[in-house]
Amino acid sequence: MDKVRRSLLIGGASSLVAPILPAPISPLNAAPLRYNLKAQRIAYNSYVVIGKTEDYSPDNGGDIVNVAFIDTSDGVVLIDTGSSRRYGEALKQLIYATTGKDVIRVYNTHFHPDHCLGNQLFDKKKIAALPKTISGLKASGEDFSSNLYRILGDWMRGTEVIIPEHVINYSSEKFGKHRFEMLPFKGHTDADLAILDHETGVLYAGDICFLDRAATTPHADLESWHKSLKEIKKIPHKIIFPGHGPADTTSRSIEQTDTYLTWLEKNLTKSARSGKDMLEAAKMPIPEKFQSIDVIELEIERSVAHLYPGIEEKTLPFLGQGDS
Numbered sequence: 001m002d003k004v005r006r007s008l009l010i011g012g013a014s015s016l017v018a019p020i021l022p023a024p025i026s027p028l029n030a031a032p033l034r035y036n037l038k039a040q041r042i043a044y045n046s047y048v049v050i051g052k053t054e055d056y057s058p059d060n061g062g063d064i065v066n067v068a069f070i071d072t073s074d075g076v077v078l079i080d081t082g083s084s085r086r087y088g089e090a091l092k093q094l095i096y097a098t099t100g101k102d103v104i105r106v107y108n109t110h111f112h113p114d115h116c117l118g119n120q121l122f123d124k125k126k127i128a129a130l131p132k133t134i135s136g137l138k139a140s141g142e143d144f145s146s147n148l149y150r151i152l153g154d155w156m157r158g159t160e161v162i163i164p165e166h167v168i169n170y171s172s173e174k175f176g177k178h179r180f181e182m183l184p185f186k187g188h189t190d191a192d193l194a195i196l197d198h199e200t201g202v203l204y205a206g207d208i209c210f211l212d213r214a215a216t217t218p219h220a221d222l223e224s225w226h227k228s229l230k231e232i233k234k235i236p237h238k239i240i241f242p243g244h245g246p247a248d249t250t251s252r253s254i255e256q257t258d259t260y261l262t263w264l265e266k267n268l269t270k271s272a273r274s275g276k277d278m279l280e281a282a283k284m285p286i287p288e289k290f291q292s293i294d295v296i297e298l299e300i301e302r303s304v305a306h307l308y309p310g311i312e313e314k315t316l317p318f319l320g321q322g323d324s
């Protein structure tokens with residue numbers, strides 16, 4: 001083998017002159033990638049798989065989201081499918097190892113990629129979602145997926161966007177003894193499905209609720225989000241299972257998401273009124289009660305980018321024609 005080829009293959013001197021780029025992923029240099037998913041029983045026949053309360057990274061492979069499955073006598077009902085084909089595979093194996101049954105219904109709580117890029121492993125005719133989740137995924141799924149390929153590399157290999165084919169236009173459905181009530185909310189996105197299992201009292205809240213992990217806001221409408229949180233609070237339940245963070249028996253996830261978003265908006269409004277730019281606005285001091293929330297600094301920076309232009313527009317005085 002000539003020296004140049006060898007040097008390219010092993011990295012060699014080329015790394016001294018080339019900019020440092022992520023290593024190309026190939027079967028030769030890829031570490032074995034395996035999600036270590038674990039099912040925890042939170043109620044009768046009900047299991048959750050709790051994602052890391054982190055941002056996407058090649059270390060966690062996108063295992064940052066909560067999913068849940070319910071073992072009914074008709075088959076397994078699955079809520080969300082994770083962020084990649086590989087995650088979907090690990091999840092499917094875990095479900096079978098836990099229940100010995102196949103999945104008969106999948107719900108996608110909303111169109112964000114961490115919740116539905118594992119769809120590929122399941123029958124799309126059985127994947128159910130709200131109409132706007134389906135249209136959102138059709139419009140943005142490919143962009144979400146390419147973005148995750150850039151961040152997660154080989155974890156995403158073979159992942160394709162699968163659009164749910166079962167439209168939720170009904171208020172409940174029953175599998176075995178479990179009656180699942182469909183609760184369409186909005187605010188985190190324009191279609192956020194929460195599901196109440198009347199058999200167990202577990203309320204699967206999707207990303208309307210976060211716990212001990214900062215809420216994400218790329219498609220947020222804060223006014224609708226607060227309204228949804230108010231409504232969800234009134235629904236009798238025993239446990240809330242948020243989209244991110246641990247299962248919640250005290251409704252702390254509702255409270256924390258609500259107070260965090262209120263604080264965020266209040267501070268951004270104050271910054272806009274005092275004429276701060278985005279970079280200055282992002283430097284808000286974090287109150288003690290929020291300091292233990294994971295990924296909060298990063299999500300504040302992102303939320304400033306998502307929300308500040310709209311808040312500035314609402315806050316700044318209108319200088320129309322004729323003003324002098």
Ligand SMILES: [Zn+2]
Nearest residue numbers: 112114207243
């Ligand atoms: Zn999410």
